[in-house]
Amino acid sequence: MSIQNVMVIGAGQMGSGIAQVCAMAGYKVYLNDLKEEFVQKGFAAINKNLQRQVDKEKMTAEQKQEILSRLTASTDLQDAAQTDLVIEAAVENMKIKSDIFAKLDEITPEQTILATNTSSLPITEIAAATKRPEKVIGMHFMNPVPVMKLVEIIRGLATSDEVYQAIEDMTKTLKKVPVEVNDFPGFVSNRILMPMINEAIYTLYEGVAEKEAIDEVMKLGMNHPMGPLTLADFIGLDTCLYIMETLHEGFGDDKYRPCPLLRKYVKAGWLGRKTGRGFYSYEG
Numbered sequence: 001m002s003i004q005n006v007m008v009i010g011a012g013q014m015g016s017g018i019a020q021v022c023a024m025a026g027y028k029v030y031l032n033d034l035k036e037e038f039v040q041k042g043f044a045a046i047n048k049n050l051q052r053q054v055d056k057e058k059m060t061a062e063q064k065q066e067i068l069s070r071l072t073a074s075t076d077l078q079d080a081a082q083t084d085l086v087i088e089a090a091v092e093n094m095k096i097k098s099d100i101f102a103k104l105d106e107i108t109p110e111q112t113i114l115a116t117n118t119s120s121l122p123i124t125e126i127a128a129a130t131k132r133p134e135k136v137i138g139m140h141f142m143n144p145v146p147v148m149k150l151v152e153i154i155r156g157l158a159t160s161d162e163v164y165q166a167i168e169d170m171t172k173t174l175k176k177v178p179v180e181v182n183d184f185p186g187f188v189s190n191r192i193l194m195p196m197i198n199e200a201i202y203t204l205y206e207g208v209a210e211k212e213a214i215d216e217v218m219k220l221g222m223n224h225p226m227g228p229l230t231l232a233d234f235i236g237l238d239t240c241l242y243i244m245e246t247l248h249e250g251f252g253d254d255k256y257r258p259c260p261l262l263r264k265y266v267k268a269g270w271l272g273r274k275t276g277r278g279f280y281s282y283e284g
């Protein structure tokens, strides 16, 4: 299975990062979103990241241009007809992901691998929206994608060994480290990380300490690079809530109940860094 042409769906913080690392590794990449303005926002983030590398003299201006030349904007899912691999990074919502996968199944050649960057949703259920469940796989990158080494690779019930191997090999070409896991809610990463973040939100909700104090305890006491509330803002509070809901529903265990304060913030549109306000303010 030779992978040369890739489409990344969703030009948000994850999709733009995934498109960037794919283009840096030499793949030709379509970056797809619903509207041109979202794609352009993704391109602007990539441009900023690459320019930072140029400014630090880790990359030449010519190399930056070469990488950018491998990226093509797309607002038409039909462009996926020319790809060997699609990596979906749209919002964390089963209906949206299933719709996208059903369409991709119609549009793409039969050998095209369909991967999802879902944080927590069952790969097996997403695969069931297609007639090629053996070619559907989870490829879970970490945020910020250009920096974080891990890609959790999740086998759905029907994922073939050949497809698993192709994705593991491709991940290594991105200079990332693949780790194989099975298809359970939240996989490994978010089954462990998100309850910790949710507990930090409960700690704030119950008035145990101020937000800065909670973050300081985990940063200085446990050597975490970011405190859990800062990290929640960084991930996106909507994404954090969707992941907790998937864990709660998937395991049917109340230990995963999302904190009411998290729900309130999401309802208010305080989604963290991406909207300028979450537990902290990021205006200006």
Ligand SMILES: CC(=O)CC(=O)SCCNC(=O)CCNC(=O)[C@H](O)C(C)(C)COP(=O)(O)OP(=O)(O)OC[C@H]1O[C@@H](n2cnc3c(N)ncnc32)[C@H](O)[C@@H]1OP(=O)(O)O
Pocket: 049, 052, 056, 058, 118, 119, 141, 142, 143, 144, 145, 146, 147, 148, 189, 190, 193, 225, 226, 231, 235, 239
């Ligand atoms: C929700 C899910 O499903 C799964 C997830 O992704 S969970 C989230 C996982 N991610 C984390 O836990 C991140 C925790 N935070 C960290 O590791 C660090 O704070 C951090 C890497 C984000 C920043 O590190 P830092 O030391 O504070 O910052 P800084 O010194 O400015 O940056 C270090 C490098 O990262 C780069 N960087 C920082 N933020 C970046 C961003 N948002 N995008 C791209 N590059 C970034 C910098 O350019 C710098 O690169 P060089 O080494 O090439 O110079």
Ligand SMILES: NC(=O)C1=CN([C@@H]2O[C@H](COP(=O)(O)OP(=O)(O)OC[C@H]3O[C@@H](n4cnc5c(N)ncnc54)[C@H](OP(=O)(O)O)[C@@H]3O)[C@@H](O)[C@H]2O)C=CC1
Pocket: 009, 010, 011, 012, 013, 014, 015, 032, 033, 034, 038, 089, 090, 091, 092, 093, 096, 100, 117, 118, 119, 120, 140, 141, 142, 143, 234, 235, 236, 239, 274
């Ligand atoms: N944030 C994180 O730390 C991580 C997130 N993930 C997962 O990655 C995925 C994306 O998350 P993230 O990048 O943070 O989210 P963002 O909200 O930053 O980006 C999502 C993007 O997808 C677009 N989109 C929504 N529906 C469609 C569609 N039908 N077709 C094409 N594009 C669409 C959105 O457009 P619009 O704004 O119009 O909705 C938006 O531009 C989620 O599944 C998330 O769980 C995985 C690892 C880490």
